Amino acid sequence: MGIHRVPEFYCCYLLRSVPKKQSFYIGSTPNPVRRLRQHNGLLTNGSAFRTKQANLRPWEMVLCVYGFTSKIAALQFEHAWQHSYHTHFISDDQRIVKNKTGGRSIHHKLGNIRLLLKNAYFQHMDLVVHFFDQEARKVWDQNRFNIHGDVVATASEPDGSVLASQNAETLAATNLACVEKLFFDVQAIDGRRTSSHDKALSHGRITCPICQESFNYMSEVDTTKPLAAFCPEEDCTFVSHLSCLHRIFLDDEQLMKGTRKLIPKSGTCPLCEKIISWPTVVKYSTWARDPGTTKDK
16 A cells, blocks of 8 residues: 555635625635635536535635645535534534534634634644635624634635626636635645755655664665655755654653654754744655645545
8 A cells, every 4th residue: 555645625614605705615725726716617517516506606816725645635624614513523522513404604604614723633733714705704803602722723815806896707816816826826836845855855866864774765776765854844855754853852742742743743854943844844755755646626
């Protein structure tokens, strides 16, 4: 069995009908640009039945939650978000939607994101909530249900003159442009980092600075290619065995918090001494080991 490869991009998203603001749709995809175009009929196949209705089009993507470590994890989040009234990822005492017909407001949709991101399973993925709609971001900041947690939230900044427009097609086109920018920006950052990592590995034999054992990705012998860890900071050249950095991160976490978990959330790079995200380290490690591509849905 091959090593699991973290997908390039996988997100769960919230659509809202432009003509009918109280109509929402929750979905997931590795390519939000393609998926939004499908929902709005710009691509002839692939649209969900609910979003095909002409009186609901065009749809705008209000937000997306991205950074899932696998397609399965994204599908689990999507299902839990759609069924927040009974998902096991939200405890009964914290649940804000009690039945199947409840929770239709945007306050509930965003509140349930906060609750899901408090769950330990999703917490360790370092997921990002990105808003394409300014009003939705304001609702997020209001936090009506007073749900607190360590969540990274970012937002696009569309043209203010377009936001004032009453033309549905103009709003939809601007929204699509915001989605494209996020998607392509993330890909560009990943591309630069991957290129840097490939260059480091191309030098041949590398000595792990933690255990002092060497490995060589240029060798044709598979057993000499353990998972390598890279610091994601652009100016840092740290490379080690992933397993060695994992042990260092766990040791540091135990010293600081007094507990030892199987998976660390972050740690300090031994070279540049900056705090780096463990899920990000793992992502680039699996990409270096398996440079294949993720297929769009």
